[in-house]
Amino acid sequence: MKRTTLFGAALLSILATVASAEDPSILVQSTTSTQNSGFYDYILPIYKSETGVTVNVVAVGTGQAIKNAQNCDADVLLVHAKAAEKKFVDEGFGVARSDLMYNDFVIVGPAADPAGIAGGKDAVAAFKAIAEKKALFASRGDDSGTNKAELKLWDKAGIDIKAASGDWYRATGSGMGATLNASVGMGAYTISDRATWISFGNKGDYLIEVEGDPVLFNQYGIILVNPEKCPSVKADLGQQFIDWLISPHGQELIAANKLDGKQLFFPNAKP
Amino acid sequence: MPDAAPLMPRKTSDGGSKTPRDRLLPGALRLERLALQVAGRLLVNIEKLTLDPRSVTVIMGPNGAGKSLFLRLVHGLIPPTQGWISWGEVACGEATRSTQAMVFQKPVLLRRSVAANIDFVLRRRAGTKAERRARCDELLTRVGLAGQAQQPARLLSGGEQQRLALARALATRPKVLLLDEPTASLDPASVQMIEQIVLASSAEQTKVIFVTHDVGQARRLAGDVAFLHHGQLVEYGPATAFFANPSSEAAKAYLSGRIVL
Amino acid sequence: MQDFAGAFGLAFGLIASGDADLFEIVGLSMRVSLMALLLSCLIGFPIGALLVVRKFFGRGIVIALVNSMMGFPPVVIGLLIYLVLSRAGPMGWLGLLYSPTAMIIAQTVLIAPIVAALSRQVLEALQAEYDEQFRSLGISRGRAMLALIVDGRYGLVTVALAGFGRAVAEVGAVIIVGGNIEHLTRVMTTAIALETSKGDLGMALALGIILMSIAISVNLGAGALRAIAERQAYA
Numbered sequence: 210m211k212r213t214t215l216f217g218a219a220l221l222s223i224l225a226t227v228a229s230a231e232d233p234s235i236l237v238q239s240t241t242s243t244q245n246s247g248f249y250d251y252i253l254p255i256y257k258s259e260t261g262v263t264v265n266v267v268a269v270g271t272g273q274a275i276k277n278a279q280n281c282d283a284d285v286l287l288v289h290a291k292a293a294e295k296k297f298v299d300e301g302f303g304v305a306r307s308d309l310m311y312n313d314f315v316i317v318g319p320a321a322d323p324a325g326i327a328g329g330k331d332a333v334a335a336f337k338a339i340a341e342k343k344a345l346f347a348s349r350g351d352d353s354g355t356n357k358a359e360l361k362l363w364d365k366a367g368i369d370i371k372a373a374s375g376d377w378y379r380a381t382g383s384g385m386g387a388t389l390n391a392s393v394g395m396g397a398y399t400i401s402d403r404a405t406w407i408s409f410g411n412k413g414d415y416l417i418e419v420e421g422d423p424v425l426f427n428q429y430g431i432i433l434v435n436p437e438k439c440p441s442v443k444a445d446l447g448q449q450f451i452d453w454l455i456s457p458h459g460q461e462l463i464a465a466n467k468l469d470g471k472q473l474f475f476p477n478a479k480p
Numbered sequence: 481m482p483d484a485a486p487l488m489p490r491k492t493s494d495g496g497s498k499t500p501r502d503r504l505l506p507g508a509l510r511l512e513r514l515a516l517q518v519a520g521r522l523l524v525n526i527e528k529l530t531l532d533p534r535s536v537t538v539i540m541g542p543n544g545a546g547k548s549l550f551l552r553l554v555h556g557l558i559p560p561t562q563g564w565i566s567w568g569e570v571a572c573g574e575a576t577r578s579t580q581a582m583v584f585q586k587p588v589l590l591r592r593s594v595a596a597n598i599d600f601v602l603r604r605r606a607g608t609k610a611e612r613r614a615r616c617d618e619l620l621t622r623v624g625l626a627g628q629a630q631q632p633a634r635l636l637s638g639g640e641q642q643r644l645a646l647a648r649a650l651a652t653r654p655k656v657l658l659l660d661e662p663t664a665s666l667d668p669a670s671v672q673m674i675e676q677i678v679l680a681s682s683a684e685q686t687k688v689i690f691v692t693h694d695v696g697q698a699r700r701l702a703g704d705v706a707f708l709h710h711g712q713l714v715e716y717g718p719a720t721a722f723f724a725n726p727s728s729e730a731a732k733a734y735l736s737g738r739i740v741l
Numbered sequence: 742m743q744d745f746a747g748a749f750g751l752a753f754g755l756i757a758s759g760d761a762d763l764f765e766i767v768g769l770s771m772r773v774s775l776m777a778l779l780l781s782c783l784i785g786f787p788i789g790a791l792l793v794v795r796k797f798f799g800r801g802i803v804i805a806l807v808n809s810m811m812g813f814p815p816v817v818i819g820l821l822i823y824l825v826l827s828r829a830g831p832m833g834w835l836g837l838l839y840s841p842t843a844m845i846i847a848q849t850v851l852i853a854p855i856v857a858a859l860s861r862q863v864l865e866a867l868q869a870e871y872d873e874q875f876r877s878l879g880i881s882r883g884r885a886m887l888a889l890i891v892d893g894r895y896g897l898v899t900v901a902l903a904g905f906g907r908a909v910a911e912v913g914a915v916i917i918v919g920g921n922i923e924h925l926t927r928v929m930t931t932a933i934a935l936e937t938s939k940g941d942l943g944m945a946l947a948l949g950i951i952l953m954s955i956a957i958s959v960n961l962g963a964g965a966l967r968a969i970a971e972r973q974a975y976a
C-alpha cells in the first residue's frame with residue numbers, strides 16, 4: 210500500500226532526526242547554582258568555538274549530581290561540596306579533584322528585615338537572630354552544595370532546624386532559583402551563592418543582608434569520572450575540558466564573566 | 481472455500497423431510513427442544529421443527545413473538561439455554577454460520593462509503609481488486625444503489641440502508657439467507673426489487689428464511705410459513721394451507737388484523 | 742516581583758521577534774511529543790481494540806491495570822526510565838539517557854496507557870454495535886480490531902489529542918530522563934521550570950503562552966474534526 214510506505218518513511222525520518230546530532234560532546238553533571246547564574250551560557254559557547262566540542266550540562270542539586278555520576282551518567286562532575294567530592298574520588302568514582310573557582314554565599318532577605326540582621330558580617334550570629342525571631346527562612350533542602358553549607362551554619366549556631374521545619378524553617382526541596390522565588394514569594398530569608406543571586410531576575414525588594422564572613426566561602430571543584438569504573442566515560446574529551454578550564458586562559462575567561470559589572474566567580478585553580 | 485458445503489453423507493432415520501437426500505442440504509434446518517431463557521423469562525420455546533430445505537420459509541407473528549431471537553439462535557449468534565439446532569447434519573455453530581448470511585432488522589453499516597461496506601465482505605474472499613470492483617458494482621446495481629457507491633453509508637435513507645445490508649449479505653454467496661423484515665421501510669418499487677432478488681436466490685438453491693409482517697408479501701413469497709407467538713411455534717406448514725385455513729386462534733386473529741393476545 | 746503586564750509584554754515580544762532559542766525549544770517539544778504520540782497510538786489502539794474484541798480471562802484485571810496506569814505520576818515513570826536507561830542500569834549500554842529518544846520513551850510509557858484505556862472506551866460502544874454483524878459475516882478477530890480502529894477513527898483522534906496534550910504539558914518525567922540540556926533536550930516545560938527558577942518570568946511566560954495556545958488549538962482542531970465526522974455520520 211502506498212499509504213503505509215509513506216507512513217513508514219515519515220516515521221523513519223522522524224527517528225533519524227532524533228538520533229542524529231552526533232558531533233563530539235561530553236556530559237557534565239553540575240549544580241543548579243552554576244546553571245542559574247548563567248555561567249554555562251557564558252563559557253560553553255566559547256569552549257565550543259575553540260574546540261568544536263559540545264558540552265551538555267545536567268543541572269541538579271550537588272547530591273543528585275554526584276549520584277548520577279556514580280551511575281556513570283556523566284563524564285565530568287562540577288559541584289561545590291568539598292567533603293562529598295573528596296569522598297567521591299576516594300571511593301574510586303573520580304580520577305582526581307581540582308579546585309576550579311570560588312564565589313561566596315550571601316544571606317538575602319526582605320528590605321523590612323524582620324530579624325534585624327542587615328549589614329552584619331557574622332553569618333552564624335545572623336542565623337541565631339533569625340531563629341530567635343522565628344523569622345521565615347527558606348532552605349534548599351535538596352542535599353545540594355548550598356544546602357550542605359547552610360546546614361553547617363545552623364549546626365555552628367547550635368540550632369535544631371529539624372524541630373522548626375514546617376514552622377518558620379521551610380525546606381523547599383528545589384534548586385537555587387526556585388528557592389529564591391519561594392523566599393521572595395513568602396518573605397523569607399535564604400542563603401544563596403552570590404552568582405545566582407546577582408543574575409536572579411525576580412528580586413523584588415530583596416537585598417543582601419549578610420556577606421563577607423569567611424565561613425561563607427564557596428569552593429567549586431571539577432572531577433573527571435573514572436573510566437575504570439565507568440567504561441562509557443569519554444576520558445580524553447572530559448580531561449580536555451577540565452584542562453581548558455583550569456588553564457590560565459580558562460581562568461581568565463572565568464574572571465571576565467561579569468553581570469551588571471559584578472564578577473560572578475573567582476578562579477583559583479592551582480596550576 | 482465458501483462452496484465447501486458441510487455435507488456429511490450419513491444415514492439417519494427420517495425426521496420429516498421429503499426425501500432422505502434433502503436432509504443433507506445445508507438449508508435443512510432441524511431443531512429440538514429449543515429454549516432460550518433470559519432473566520427468568522422464557523423468550524423462545526420450540527419443541528420440534530424441521531424446515532423444508534429448499535422453499536422460502538416465511539416467519540410471522542406479532543411484535544415480541546421471538547422472530548428476531550429465533551433467527552439469531554439458528555444463525556448461531558446466541559447460544560440457546562437448552563436444545564439443539566442443526567443444518568443438514570451439521571450442528572449449528574461457526575461452521576454453519578460461515579455459509580449463511582443475515583440481514584438484521586436494524587441494518588448495521590460500517591462508517592464508510594457504500595462501496596467500502598460491500599468491499600469489506602468481498603475482501604475476505606480471494607480476488608483481484610478489479611474483480612472485487614466488478615462484483616461490488618453488480619451487487620449495488622442489483623439493489624439499485626449503483627449511483628450512491630461513494631456516499632457515506634450511514635447517510636443513506638432507511639430503505640436504502642436496508643437494501644445495502646441485503647447487497648452485503650448477498651456478497652458472501654450464502655447457502656442460507658436469513659432476512660429479518662428486510663422490506664420494512666421500503667417503497668413499493670423497492671419491495672418488488674427485493675422480492676425478486678429473494679425469489680431468484682431461492683431458485684439458485686439458496687434457502688431463504690424471511691421474517692415479515694406483510695401478509696401480502698408472505699403470500700407472494702412463502703413456500704411454507706412458521707407462525708410464532710409468545711416464543712412458541714404455534715403453526716408450521718405449507719403456505720397455501722396456512723393462508724386458506726390457519727389452525728390456531730392466534731394466527732387467525734393475526735391474519736384478520738385483530739390484536740393477538 | 743516583576744509586574745504582571747511587564748512579563749506579558751516581554752513574552753509577546755519574544756514570540757513576535759521569532760526568538761531562535763524559543764522556537765528551537767518549541768520545535769523539540771513538538772517533535773518529542775508527536776513521536777511519543779505516534780508510538781503510543783501504534784501501541785495503544787491495538788491494545789484498546791484487543792480488550793474490546795477478546796473477552797479473555799482476566800480481562801477485567803487488565804482493564805483496571807491500564808486504567809490505573811493512566812494516573813501514574815510522571816515523575817515516578819521518569820525515575821523508573823532513568824534507572825533503566827542509566828549507564829548503571831540494564832539498558833545503559835544503549836547510551837540513551839539525556840537524549841530526545843529517552844524523553845520519547847518516557848512520554849510513550851506515560852501516554853500509551855492513556856491512549857489504550859481511552860480507546861478501549863471509545864471502541865466499546867462501536868463493538869456493541871458491530872459485534873453480531875461481524876460474527877455473522879465471520880470476520881476474524883484481527884480484522885474486527887482493524888475495522889473498529891478504522892471506523893472509530895474520529896473518536897480515536899480525540900483520544901490521541903488527549904494523549905498529546907498530556908505529553909506536551911508534562912515536565913516531571915522529561916526533566917529526569919532528558920536532563921533539560923540546552924540545545925539538546927530542553928523542551929517547553931523544562932525550560933519554563935528553568936526560566937522560572939532563574940527568575941526570568943518573561944521567557945517562562947512566553948513559553949507558557951505558546952504551550953497554552955497549542956493546547957487550545959489542539960482542542961479546537963478536535964472540535965472541528967468532530968463536526969466533520971458528524972456531518973458524514975461517521976462519528
Ligand SMILES: Nc1ncnc2c1ncn2[C@@H]1O[C@H](COP(=O)(O)OP(=O)(O)OP(=O)(O)O)[C@@H](O)[C@H]1O
Pocket residue numbers: 518523541542543544545546547548549550585
Ligand atoms: N437480549 C434480550 N434480553 C432480554 N429480553 C430480550 C432480549 N432480546 C429480546 N428480548 C425480548 O424477547 C422478546 C422477543 O424479541 P424479538 O426481538 O425476537 O421479537 P420479534 O418477534 O422480532 O418482534 P418484532 O416483530 O417487533 O421485531 C421481546 O419481548 C423482547 O423484549
Ligand SMILES: [Mg+2]
Pocket residue numbers: 547548549585660
Ligand atoms: Mg424482530
